[in-house]
Amino acid sequence: xxxxxxxxxxxxxxxxxxxxxxxxxxxxxxxxxxxxxxxxxxxxxxxxxxxxxxxxxxxxxxxxxxxxxxxxxxxxxxxxxxxxxxxxxxxxxxxxxxxxxxxxxxxxxxxxxxxxxxxxxxxxxxxxxxxxxxxxxxxxxxxxxxxxxxxxxxxxxxxxxxxxxxxxxxxxxxxxxxxxxxxxxxxxxxxxxxxxxxxx
Numbered sequence: 321x322x323x324x325x326x327x328x329x330x331x332x333x334x335x336x337x338x339x340x341x342x343x344x345x346x347x348x349x350x351x352x353x354x355x356x357x358x359x360x361x362x363x364x365x366x367x368x369x370x371x372x373x374x375x376x377x378x379x380x381x382x383x384x385x386x387x388x389x390x391x392x393x394x395x396x397x398x399x400x401x402x403x404x405x406x407x408x409x410x411x412x413x414x415x416x417x418x419x420x421x422x423x424x425x426x427x428x429x430x431x432x433x434x435x436x437x438x439x440x441x442x443x444x445x446x447x448x449x450x451x452x453x454x455x456x457x458x459x460x461x462x463x464x465x466x467x468x469x470x471x472x473x474x475x476x477x478x479x480x481x482x483x484x485x486x487x488x489x490x491x492x493x494x495x496x497x498x499x500x501x502x503x504x505x506x507x508x509x510x511x512x513x514x515x516x517x518x519x520x
Contacts, residue, residue: 330491382453382474398465453469
């Protein structure tokens with residue numbers, strides 16, 4: 321089975337003097353495994369709760385087909401760039417603005433970099449390409465296109481989000497009062513989404 325997994329592990333904030341700003345620090349790994357291939361796409365440290373909040377907002381968008389044509393043997397990332405180039409050559413201002421808005425909304429809901437703002441991970445597009453889950457990029461340092469089981473990815477990522485929140489609560493819940501309610505709310509949302517996903 322072709323799988324994409326994101327792994328979230330809490331870590332102490334490594335820099336002195338700013339612990340209260342980054343008490344949700346963790347290690348983030350993104351790993352693809354195919355029939356004969358295992359590829360570590362990302363491995364870095366950053367604050368994790370903003371990613372979880374982003375993921376819970378966009379999870380229902382990830383199984384939707386893109387609002388633009390994807391040609392045969394073309395990745396989502398390649399198709400997105402092609403659409404941007406088409407719009408850039410367009411002379412009709414109103415249509416151009418509308419189309420840019422559509423592409424921006426797609427990126428906001430499918431580009432992993434929106435979940436890790438402030439990092440330099442580059443653009444990584446996750447979504448549906450011709451009925452299959454896909455992660456792809458055309459950035460100069462990451463040029464990939466991998467197909468995977470999208471439903472398994474969605475379920476696994478929800479579990480990882482809940483696991484991170486639970487582990488954070490055990491480690492730091494008594495220390496950071498302002499974050500406790502935030503984490504509890506995230507756990508409740510994850511539980512609701514997990515139930516809905518199981519029943520769908």
